[in-house]
Amino acid sequence: MRVPLLDLGRQYAGIKPEIDAAVTRVVESQHFVLGPAVARFEEELAAYCGVGFAVGVSSGTDALIASLMAVGIGPGDEVITTPFTFFATAGAIARLGAKPVFVDIDPADFNIDASFIDRAITPRTKAIIPVHLFGQLCDIEPIVELTAKRGIPVIEDAAQAIGASGGARRAGTSGVAGCLSFFPSKNLGAFGDAGAVLTNDDGFFRKLKILRTHGAEPKYFHGVIGGNFRLDAIQAAVLSVKLGRLEAWTDARRRNAQAYRRLLAGVRGVVLPKEKPGFRHIYNQFVIRSARRDELMKHLKDAGVGTEVYYPLPLHMQECFAYLGYAPGSMPEAEKAAREVLALPIYPELTTEEIEYVAAEIKVWADDVARD
DSSP: OOBOSOOHHHHHHHHHHHHHHHHHHHHHHTOOBSSHHHHHHHHHHHHHHTOSEEEEESOHHHHHHHHHHHTTOOTTOEEEEOSSSOTHHHHHHHHTTOEEEEOOBOTTTSSBOGGGHHHHOOTTEEEEEOBOGGGOOOOHHHHHHHHHHHTOOBEEEOTTOTTOEETTEETTOSSSEEEEEOOTTSSSOOSSOOEEEEESOHHHHHHHHHHTBTTBSSTTOBSSOOOBOBOBHHHHHHHHHHHTTHHHHHHHHHHHHHHHHHHHTTOTTOBOOOOOTTEEOOOSSEEEEOTTHHHHHHHHHHTTBOOBOSOSSOGGGSGGGGGGOOOTTSSHHHHHHHHHEEEEOOOTTOOHHHHHHHHHHHHHHHHHHHHO
């Protein structure tokens, strides 16, 4: 049996008539950039996420960049974030001339360890970007409390966490901005690059709308320098269709996660992801840990099971950030996670037989290891 890490073709097959009709409407309108389809999706997205405003942008990366620009981040500033995340989180900071300041992760959920943030703050700290990695909220409450006292804006990287929640808080709604990615592989994926910024701040919302169109307000008159961060209408139309299915897809991912937990309970050499009490994990990825990760990964590949390592090298150890001066061992939990993590197939359309096959192959590997 072959079980791919992700099969978007199955998703498309289930919604093809609706998607094709939505795209056709945009083509017939000949309104391809911003416009009614984008405005409609922004309203639907804001309602789903429980915020006042949503601004559609060109990618999750541009959501971060535009949000940082909106709070005035620039050369000489410092922005605190995690080293265990997709590159864009820190890359957006560096692109604006600011300095990423890394804080190690909590090994229980792979997210930034909020208890370390206070000691990382300096007079140059101008923002904090916590990441809700793999679909589970970080410990956001103490971060919000700390930054409120210090007057430091929080920009949530919720690229992997749309619909996730912790207590009364939903992903992307606690800070001044919540940045979403709709890259095709995400739980809510476009047919290309797309993203959005969530906010409850009316002034921030208005600033973002200006920044995404080169800082023009009105057209051809530029009070600030922005960028071309506009969302395409075709992407918005696709996302509107998919947004109506997102809750059902999330429920299916959560069922698949529970199946893995049941089937892999007690398997030696494998650590299952933890779902914190009172939190709703939406499983953008189902990430296990193993001290012998590479061996397990090879075994699964040979068995036809797709896997992926998110992420093999923490950001503080990337060559492009060598100038920051972090040494190996400076972020021990992030470095250990990078050596051990492995994502299994978790997409909603997985069959029971496929999940059972993946689990069975992991057990075969674990038994072989035990006999070594």
